[in-house]
Amino acid sequence: MKYKRIDHKKWKYELEEDFYYEFKSERFNQFFDVEYILMRNNSITIKKGYAWDGLTSWPDTKRNLRAALVHDALLQAQDLLLVHKDLTNDIHRVFRDMLPNRAEAWILYLGIRAFYPIRQWRKRVFK
Secondary structure, eight states, rough: OOEEEOOSSOOOOESSEEEEESSSGGGGOEEEEOOOEEETTEEEEETTTOOEOOOOSSOHHHHHHHHHHHHHHHHHHTTSSOGGGGGGGHHHHHHHHSSSSSSHHHHHHHHHHHHHHHHHHHHHHTT
């Protein structure tokens, strides 16, 4: 995966080439094509130029930035109503399963499961 660090108040990284990932679960077998995200045939392509913020409250590494990229893109698609709200926990599991270090994967997964609902509540209340 090729990306660069950017100086932006919201985003830290920008893709320099398309990134492709094939899901293990059939639950993501849908189609849409928006500016930076293409989903089809149980896969996602995140297009060159997509920007994301890496991990929250955890050091970014080359190993975990791929998982953060796919997780952020899926949640953004969900915010745009392109991915069903019922898939939130599946999205978190994709993130967990993409991390190579199992201990780190479970720590981050449990943190996301605990704090993601608070983030969603804050987004609604403090628009």
